[in-house]
Amino acid sequence: MQLTIVVNYICRMKKEEVHVDFENSIAPWLGKTAKVIEYHFQEKFNDANLDLTKEQMVVLKKLHYDDGLSQNDLAFLTLRNKSSLTRLLSKMEKKGYIIRQQSNVDKRVNKVFLTQKGRDTFVLVKPVVKEMMAKIEQNITDSEKKLIINMLKRIQSNFGPQVKSL
Amino acid sequence: MQLTIVVNYICRMKKEEVHVDFENSIAPWLGKTAKVIEYHFQEKFNDANLDLTKEQMVVLKKLHYDDGLSQNDLAFLTLRNKSSLTRLLSKMEKKGYIIRQQSNVDKRVNKVFLTQKGRDTFVLVKPVVKEMMAKIEQNITDSEKKLIINMLKRIQSNFGPQVKSL
DNA sequence: CTTTATTAGTTGCATATGCAACTAACTATA
DNA sequence: TATAGTTAGTTGCATATGCAACTAATAAAG
Numbered sequence: 546m547q548l549t550i551v552v553n554y555i556c557r558m559k560k561e562e563v564h565v566d567f568e569n570s571i572a573p574w575l576g577k578t579a580k581v582i583e584y585h586f587q588e589k590f591n592d593a594n595l596d597l598t599k600e601q602m603v604v605l606k607k608l609h610y611d612d613g614l615s616q617n618d619l620a621f622l623t624l625r626n627k628s629s630l631t632r633l634l635s636k637m638e639k640k641g642y643i644i645r646q647q648s649n650v651d652k653r654v655n656k657v658f659l660t661q662k663g664r665d666t667f668v669l670v671k672p673v674v675k676e677m678m679a680k681i682e683q684n685i686t687d688s689e690k691k692l693i694i695n696m697l698k699r700i701q702s703n704f705g706p707q708v709k710s711l
Numbered sequence: 712m713q714l715t716i717v718v719n720y721i722c723r724m725k726k727e728e729v730h731v732d733f734e735n736s737i738a739p740w741l742g743k744t745a746k747v748i749e750y751h752f753q754e755k756f757n758d759a760n761l762d763l764t765k766e767q768m769v770v771l772k773k774l775h776y777d778d779g780l781s782q783n784d785l786a787f788l789t790l791r792n793k794s795s796l797t798r799l800l801s802k803m804e805k806k807g808y809i810i811r812q813q814s815n816v817d818k819r820v821n822k823v824f825l826t827q828k829g830r831d832t833f834v835l836v837k838p839v840v841k842e843m844m845a846k847i848e849q850n851i852t853d854s855e856k857k858l859i860i861n862m863l864k865r866i867q868s869n870f871g872p873q874v875k876s877l
Numbered sequence: 878c879t880t881t882a883t884t885a886g887t888t889g890c891a892t893a894t895g896c897a898a899c900t901a902a903c904t905a906t907a
Numbered sequence: 908t909a910t911a912g913t914t915a916g917t918t919g920c921a922t923a924t925g926c927a928a929c930t931a932a933t934a935a936a937g
Contacts, residue, residue: 563837567772570844571856572748574863579745580790581870582738587925600893606733617915624746629894631917636892653902653915671729678736684865690737693862697740699850704747753895766923783885795924797887802922819885819932 571700586677593673597666601637602674604630605667608643608659615654616645642666737866752843759839763832767803768840770796771825771833774809779822781814808832 567573586599597605603623608614614622620630634657637643642663648654659667682690733739752765763771769789774780780788786796800823803809808829814820825833848856 562834563841565837565841565844569856569860570848571851571859572752572844572847574860575741575745575748577790578863578867579741581867582741584790584925585870586738598892615915624743624750625893626895627916628896628918633893635917651903651915655916668728671731675729675731678731678738680869681738681866682736683869685737685862689862690735693737693859694735694740696851696855696859697744700847701744701747703846703849704751750895764922781885791923792925793886794888794926799923801887817885817933821886 582677582681585680586674589673589677590670593669595666595670595673596640597642597670600633601642602670604633604637605642605659605663605670608657608663609667612658613646613656615648615656617654619657637663748843748847751846752840755839755843756836759835761832761836761839762806763808763836766799767808768836770799770803771808771829771836774823774825774829775833778824779812781820781822782811783820785823803829 583599586602590597590599590602604619607619607622611622616630616634617627619625619634620627623630625633634643634645638645641660644658644660645655646658648656685693749765752768756763756765756768770785773785773788777788782796782800783793785791785800786793789796791799800809800811804811807826810824810826811821812824814822851859
């Protein structure tokens, strides 16, 4: 009798496939929406003849508000692996948007600065970004906007403390 | 007098730098949240010893519900460039998750099918995904969940008609 | 029925990314 | 102070991705 129970249990285990309701879960919708937005962001940059990827734009933006950050901090703040940032910066340096400057306090550290071209480019980028933001939020009310941002922050908090937007 | 007006206007144009409020806009928060989630998704897969990227998981999932899709449809449904899908499938085929089968109706078309290994793997993937979904939504109420998904759908609709989740 | 246009899929090229291994430089400990 | 550990940044390797150019096959037009 005991054995029967165990066998039944095992059989049930094998049959009971875990069910995941993708259609009514946040993650897939979030992923898809982010993907759509990112795609159109890049498209807008290309249309505006900005020689810039969306990732490079984020770095430009961070430096605009916080010039002279170390690569380490910049990687952390933009949610990037430091190796990824290294190569992103190399491309941006080659294009003349930024320069690396070794710290004389700690020779391991590179401080990253915007060049004049970098600053000028960001000025051109801003209206494009603004337009995209408006398009994204065109049918979202202000209170809804507050709400969704609040929810997004809470979702992020489930994976550890985070602070600012990208 | 007329000239003065024009000159003043131009000066104002140059000074008035466009201001973008990143901190109170949806896009950056959405982007960041999606990035955090994607990172932890991949981490979970690795921890569970699933030899699978998150992108490959999405394809596996689509085929699970719609076996035999063409590469074209699969690319469209997963928001991928067809060239990107080609290479994604090549890797998945090499790993034995899927097979391509040329259509005999239209020899240009490859229909994509899950292999037994692909089906078995998806069974292992599901609980991991389910756990992640729960973690993401742990501090979001059901009505909030409905609300955020609705908003995400509306945001997507600003970039053309879309249907299902990823 | 032949020519032209379109479509499905592949490939070269460029970018972005995470991990692990590495170097150089700084910090802490014995 | 010498040795061990840590940290910042770089590089090799693997994956994913978009665009443009390409091939092969089908559809449309003459």
